[in-house]
Amino acid sequence: MSRIYEAVIGLEVHIELKTGTKIFCACPTDFGAEPNTQCCPVCAGLPGTLPMLNEKVVEYAVKAGLATNCEIARYARFDRKNYFYPDLPKAYQISQYDMPLCERGHILIATGDGEKRIGITRIHIEEDAAKLVHDDRYGTLIDLNRAGIPLIEVVSEPDMRSAAEAVAYLKKLRSIVLYAGISDAKMNEGSMRCDVNISVRVAGEDKLGTRIEIKNLNSFVSVQRAVEYEFRRQVAALEAGESLIQETRRFEPSTGRTFSMRVKEDADDYRYFPEPDIPPIILDNAAIKRISASIPPLPDERRRTYMEKFGLSAYHSEQLVLERSVSDFFDAAAALTEHRQILASFILSEVLRYMGEGDAISVSPAQIAAIADMLGSSRINGSGAKKLLGALWGTEGDPAELISALDLEQLSDRAALAELAKRTIAQHPNMVRDYKIGKQSALKALMGRAMSISGGKANPEILRELIVLELEGQ
Numbered sequence: 127m128s129r130i131y132e133a134v135i136g137l138e139v140h141i142e143l144k145t146g147t148k149i150f151c152a153c154p155t156d157f158g159a160e161p162n163t164q165c166c167p168v169c170a171g172l173p174g175t176l177p178m179l180n181e182k183v184v185e186y187a188v189k190a191g192l193a194t195n196c197e198i199a200r201y202a203r204f205d206r207k208n209y210f211y212p213d214l215p216k217a218y219q220i221s222q223y224d225m226p227l228c229e230r231g232h233i234l235i236a237t238g239d240g241e242k243r244i245g246i247t248r249i250h251i252e253e254d255a256a257k258l259v260h261d262d263r264y265g266t267l268i269d270l271n272r273a274g275i276p277l278i279e280v281v282s283e284p285d286m287r288s289a290a291e292a293v294a295y296l297k298k299l300r301s302i303v304l305y306a307g308i309s310d311a312k313m314n315e316g317s318m319r320c321d322v323n324i325s326v327r328v329a330g331e332d333k334l335g336t337r338i339e340i341k342n343l344n345s346f347v348s349v350q351r352a353v354e355y356e357f358r359r360q361v362a363a364l365e366a367g368e369s370l371i372q373e374t375r376r377f378e379p380s381t382g383r384t385f386s387m388r389v390k391e392d393a394d395d396y397r398y399f400p401e402p403d404i405p406p407i408i409l410d411n412a413a414i415k416r417i418s419a420s421i422p423p424l425p426d427e428r429r430r431t432y433m434e435k436f437g438l439s440a441y442h443s444e445q446l447v448l449e450r451s452v453s454d455f456f457d458a459a460a461a462l463t464e465h466r467q468i469l470a471s472f473i474l475s476e477v478l479r480y481m482g483e484g485d486a487i488s489v490s491p492a493q494i495a496a497i498a499d500m501l502g503s504s505r506i507n508g509s510g511a512k513k514l515l516g517a518l519w520g521t522e523g524d525p526a527e528l529i530s531a532l533d534l535e536q537l538s539d540r541a542a543l544a545e546l547a548k549r550t551i552a553q554h555p556n557m558v559r560d561y562k563i564g565k566q567s568a569l570k571a572l573m574g575r576a577m578s579i580s581g582g583k584a585n586p587e588i589l590r591e592l593i594v595l596e597l598e599g600q
Contacts, residue, residue, distance in 0.1 A: 131364070132329045133357045135292050135322065136284035139299060140277050142254065142317040143186045144309050149253050149276035150177030150220070150404075157315055161259070165270035169256075171215030176403050183276040184227070184407055186308040187251050188417045190278050191228030193306045193424055194246050194299075200409050202227045204251075204401035212268060213255040221252035221279075223398040227407065233302065234426060235294040236444040244295050245283030252277050284323065284334070289353035293346050296320060301425045301448045313344045320349055325370075326360045335360070336370040340377050340384055352377040356384050428453055436466040445474050452478070455487050455494075462495035465502035472498060476515055488520040496525040509582035510534035538585040540592070546584060547592040550576040561597055569593065 148155055151168035168175045191198050205223040231246035256273040260266050280299060286292045300311045300318060311318040320343045325335035338360070340352050356375070363370055375384040425447040432443040447453045456473055460466050477487060477494065497514060500506045506514065506529060517528050529535055537543065550572055551558055557575075560568035572593055577584055 129365075130329045131326045131357075131361045132287055133289075133353065134284045134325045134327060134334055135286035135288075135353060137280075137282045137286070137292060137295060138321040138323065139280045139282075139296065140254075140319050140321075141190070141280065141303055141309050141311060143183055143276040143278060144307070145180060145182045145186065145276055147180060148274035149180050149183050149251070150274055153274065155275055157317070159271055161267075161269040161271060163271065165273060169215070169270050169273040171217075171273075177220065179404055179407075180276060183251060184409075185417055186276075186306075187227050187249065187278050188409070188414060189306045189308050189421055190280070190303065191231065191249050192414075192418050193302050193421055194228075194231040194233050194249070194280070196228035196231030196246060196249060198409065198414050199225065199227055199229070199407075201225070201406055202409075203406040204404045205398045206401050207252075208397045209395075211255070212266065213258050213273075215256065215270070215273065219253060219255065220401055220404070222250035225406075226250035233295070233298055235291065235298050236440060237291060237294065242285075242291065244285045244291075247281045247283055249278050249280050252279060284325075289350045289357075292322065292353055293350050296346060296349060297448050298425065301450065304450045305424050306421055313346075316344060319344045322349060322353060322356075324353060324356050324360070326357060326364065335364075336372055338370065338372065339374045341374055341387065343377060348377055348379055351379070351382050352384060355382055359384065425453075432470070436460065436470075438467060438470050442467075442470045442474060446470060451487070455491055458491035459495040459498070462492055463498045463502070465498040468501050469495065469498040472501065472511065476512055480515070480519055489515070489518050490522075493518050493523075493525055500525065500529070504538055504585060505529070505536060506534055507536045507583070507586055509577070510536060513582075533581075533583075535583065536585050537580055537583045538588060540588060543584060543589050544592050544596075546576055546580060547589065547596045550579060551593065551596055558597065569597075572597075 145155060147153060148169065151166050153164050153166050153169055156164065168177060188198055202222060203225045204220050206218040207221045207223070208218045210217050226248045228249035229247070231249070232243050233246065234241045234243055254272050254275040254277050257269045257271070258266055259269055282295065286295060303309045303311045303318070309317055313319065322340040322343060323337050324340065325337045327333060327335045338356065340356060343349050343352055360370060371389065373389050374387045376387050377384050428447045429443040432438040432446060433440060438446075446456050452473065456470065459469055459473075463469055473494065477489070481487060497506075497511050501508070501511055510529075513532060514525060514528055514534055517523065517532060518525060554572060554575060557568045557572050561572070569590075573586070573590055576589055576593065577586065
């Protein structure tokens, strides 16, 4: 009999901070600039240069720690992490090792079994490396624009047990960062990227398995697929009697597989030692209190408000707060309608379908509130609401006027719908026969035909009731 295994997952998330200049020099941090136009001798690691810490980086890192319930160190320092690689001009990275800025935090995620607390081991500050560009003609080139971009690394506890939980954690962390205003967290641009540490063990055991790291995942879909594949791979290896080694692997999106890169390093391999050129970070209670006061309401606070004040479900509330722009939009629209539950459902199911990653909502809160009112009063149905949204997107049109212009008014007259029900049933005797022998799918099919005949304008609740009455009366 095959054993049952469980995954043990922790994430290391690198987040670029949204500062105007780099962490140790005055070079700008604009994304997409021409290669090597935003660099200086400090970025290039030239001999004789000295780093000077950007105070805003410390402020933003403290914000991240407070927003994730961490303890903030009153004394922290920088260390040199030594390794040789072409994207690291100095042959070391300035980071934090044994005295990080933030420790022992947590965030809450929503799961199918309710809320789950995911521990955060530490948040530390470090500089980003340069970017390697692989060119068929010239070989591997280096772009120093990214060298020295300020990062925080958020290291979780190994508290996640599935790909779904890992994605939920990553989404929640991203939403917290966005609310705090410390990063744009655009995974497609690399300003938020993730390393996954995963091991497997027999369910119920306490001993951890061999930890394997998957590097540089830059989308939620990649995290989901990489974890699912790696879990299957490790389980298959153990079931076959093979031994797993601690290693670093990469995920290939085109195949959905992970591939070995190198044997995993330990801290000793990096020969950490205190950075001699940067003074320690010393914070007092007044400074931490001042930074705390600048943090706006965070996702969990808004989620509670939605559930308690508007009666939204835990799921709808969690989805609304993941993106601050969406939550702000909902708040503005909710102030204009009493149908908050309909509003939330319509935003999540329809409005977000029109948005790509990073795109704006191209309708106004007033327009969406009007659609929610019309749905709530049964003036239009779901099909009409979708058509109306499409017509309004990117325009300043009046929803009430467009309903008439597009002939979207819902048909709720019982006499007219009763005739529609009879007509549909008469045209489809095979479906009626299927219904009579207990096939519930036949009712759905009849509803589809009737809605099609009405041009999608029929009130579906009344129509369904009348079709059932007609069928049962035969």
